[in-house]
Amino acid sequence: MKEQRLHIESRTERLIAVREFVSTAAREFGFADEEVSKIALAVDEACTNIIKHAYKFDPNRSITVLVRGRNGAFEVAIQDKGNVFNPQQIPTPDMKEYLAHFRRGGLGVFLMRSLMDKVEYDIKPGKTNEVRLTKYLPR
């Protein structure tokens, strides 16, 4: 599949465009509806984290979403140039414990890890931060 890219401003009203963009590409790559929804949700969570944490709701920054597919692997790379926010430092919460204390936040990172096969971070402070989400086509 040819690489496709979408640039958006760092605004939550643009999340819907991101989900549509990623869903169309995932469907084209061969995923069924259920998997398409999972990928779109994971990418929404990644962009929401950037808007909230890396850009702290500054609406005039930009986010780039790149999709590429090869050999059954569908990869979405989400790039920003914001403050260092390293979700790798967020431990995977014990959900039972977590819910018992009615905590918010961190749910997005948990969802990303649950919904995708691989979540990788490439953090370059002052340059470009990238989170790469990968899902494999079922064999």
Add this chain to the structure above:
Amino acid sequence: MSDFKIAQRERDSVNVLELKGYLDAHTAPKLEEAFQNLLKSQRFNIVVNCRELSYISSAGLGVFMAFIEDVRKNRGDIKLSNMTPKVFNVFDLLGFPLLYEIVKDEHEAVRKFSEKAK
């Protein structure tokens, strides 16, 4: 933006919020406001009908987390009904069925409040 709507009504002294559309970081504040208004007016028996909710992200789930404690402290509850399998899967992934009563239809959710009151 009309991608998320909330309709509010009362049924047997239970407050029903009907959600429609896409609940994400952009639209979650609308739901937050609806809950705040209910709590402000001391209405703690709440059913959220998700029949027409097409999408939910963690920002939407976070709203339920934010209010459940206060609601229960006031002897109320937030019960959820009519979820599509797609939306239920997201709640399920995060273990929400352990914490929230999620039932098949609104009628059943409302009835559970009146049973409790007896």
